[in-house]
Amino acid sequence: GQNIDQPTEMTATEGAIVQINCTYQTSGFNGLFWYQQHAGEAPTFLSYNVLDGLEEKGRFSSFLSRSKGYSYLLLKELQMKDSASYLCAAPPGGYNKLIFGAGTRLAVHP
Amino acid sequence: KAGVTQTPRYLIKTRGQQVTLSCSPISGHRSVSWYQQTPGQGLQFLFEYFSETQRNKGNFPGRFSGRQFSNSRSEMNVSTLELGDSALYLCASSLTGEVTDTQYFGPGTRLTVL
Numbered sequence: 450g451q452n453i454d455q456p457t458e459m460t461a462t463e464g465a466i467v468q469i470n471c472t473y474q475t476s477g478f479n480g481l482f483w484y485q486q487h488a489g490e491a492p493t494f495l496s497y498n499v500l501d502g503l504e505e506k507g508r509f510s511s512f513l514s515r516s517k518g519y520s521y522l523l524l525k526e527l528q529m530k531d532s533a534s535y536l537c538a539a540p541p542g543g544y545n546k547l548i549f550g551a552g553t554r555l556a557v558h559p
Numbered sequence: 560k561a562g563v564t565q566t567p568r569y570l571i572k573t574r575g576q577q578v579t580l581s582c583s584p585i586s587g588h589r590s591v592s593w594y595q596q597t598p599g600q601g602l603q604f605l606f607e608y609f610s611e612t613q614r615n616k617g618n619f620p621g622r623f624s625g626r627q628f629s630n631s632r633s634e635m636n637v638s639t640l641e642l643g644d645s646a647l648y649l650c651a652s653s654l655t656g657e658v659t660d661t662q663y664f665g666p667g668t669r670l671t672v673l
Contacts, residue, residue: 479658491563491649491664492602499659536602540658545590546615547651547662549602 451475451541453550460556461527469522469535469553477542481520483511484536486552492536495522524555532557560586563652563665571671577638580668584631584652591633592662593625596647605648608633609656637670645672 452474461467473481480499484492498504498513498520510523524531534552541548564583572578584591592615593605604617608627625635631652637644647669651662 482661484664491666494661494663497659497661538602543658544615545607545609545653545656545658545660546592546604546617547594547602548604549594551601 451539451548453537453539453548455535455537455550455553457551458554458556460558461524463527463529463557463559465527466523466525467527467555469524469537469555471520471522471537471550473518473520473537473539473550475539475541475548478515479540479542481511481513482538482547483520483522484538486534486536488533495535527557529557529559531555563650563663565648565650565665565668567668568666569669569671571673572640573673574640574642576640577636578640578670579634579636580648580650580670582633582635582650582652582665584633584650585654585663588652588654588663589631590653590656590660590662591627591631592651592653593633593635594649594651595619596649596667597645602649605635607656614656640672642672645670 455471483495486492496511537550538547592607607615627633647667649667650665653660
């Protein structure tokens with residue numbers, strides 16, 4: 450079966466660093482995606498990891514450990530505009546569809 | 560390049576009616592997927608189309624159907640609407656339809672069933 454878990458809510462302070470964790474169990478592994486979704490808007494693609502390790506893209510980095518079924522999204526130098534939901538998603542083996550976690554709602558405070 | 564577009568953006572229907580939602584993928588993208596997003600269930604996969612064929616289907620009743628045209632545009636239809644069908648319906652397109660390909664989402668259609 451497929452299961453993706455991530456914390457429901459997190460809060461952080463502007464300028465700080467926050468790490469959003471995601472654990473997954475999927476039938477077959479084809480990589481892991483992170484999306485950002487502001488309230489009332491469409492999810493926007495942040496990152497894709499298929500190999501173990503850290504991928505850095507500006508203020509955002511994403512890490513994957515396939516052996517542990519674990520990923521995290523690291524957001525540095527937080528800005529108020531980073532207040533959003535962050536969705537972890539994976540395509541189950543052989544199928545072009547995404548199974549999403551429930552999303553982590555991040556609130557950034559001044 | 561224009562992003563994924565969806566029409567209409569908002570819809571209000573009553574129980575028992577049917578509705579058709581439209582999605583135009585990013586130019587050149589061949590795969591279109593549909594998702595339902597609700598506060599209680601989050602984002603759930605409905606179905607995926609590639610070259611006018613439904614390749615994957617989620618766990619939704621037969622009242623939910625879709626199709627894809629030769630220009631890759633897609634429509635989804637929900638018949639005999641129920642209150643629980645109130646949701647944000649998101650369309651996503653990907654270039655190749657490969658399982659590892661990034662899906663890009665449209666702004667969604669917010670459907671309210673009264």
